[in-house]
Amino acid sequence: MPSNFALKTMNTAHRVLLKVSCGKLGNEFGGMPSVELVTTGRKSGREHAVLLTAPIVDGDTYVVVASRGGDPTHPAWFLNLRDNPNVLVSVRGGPRLPMTAHIATPQERAALWPRVTAQHKGYAGYQEKTTREIPLVLLTPVGNPASN
Template identity: 70%
Template sequence: MPPNLALKAMNIAHRGLLRATGGKMGNSFSGMPSLELTTIGRKSGRTHTVMLTAPLVDGDTIVVVASRGGDPIHPAWYLNLRDRPEVEVSFRSGPLRPMIARTATAEERAELWPRVIAGYNGYADYQRRTTREIPLVLLAPRD
């Protein structure tokens, strides 16, 4: 797994590509749509934005995977939204939308996981690399 600095550099490069091309490049990765997820830091209270991919989109609900490449620890963005589920999402360079994030229940994960790895088998490799169960996160519009 890349160190935090490398992950941050990849996020900055991805956002830069989106902005430089007006969203014409960088809106998908490995066949999955990309999104910018903005969370509120659980410790700092500051906003943090990361680039993610969405292996599943079901109506207005977007599913993202808290894999961190199979690292043994959860990504910081997941810990942030777990504590503060009010997030903002820019899907495929679209406008920021207020959303609510929640971790899929065991039953939901059992149903969604095969669909996730069918869309991108790399997630199955990530799961094999770690003993933690990689969470699936459902992002839904705030009412």
């Protein structure tokens, strides 16, 4: 399982790649758009930004996976949005837009998980590494009926 240091190092490297390439590299990985997710810290109240990928894009809804590489604990960003679903999202280096994070219900996850793993086998491997069910999170623009 990746350590916090390793995860932060990967995030920093991703940001550097985006910056030095003027956004030409790092906006997509494995066919998935990169998404910067900004949450509000559940303890600190401060903004925290993390770069993720979205294996499913349905219109203006982005689905992200709280896998943390198959770690037995949820990522901090997931815990933050669980407590406060009001987030900011930037897709492929675009502007940060207000969105609502919605943790997939069991029925939604049952429909979405096979789509995620069909195209991105690594997520299935992460699920095999852990006993926790890896959550999926739907990010929808504020004002979109799906976000309410």
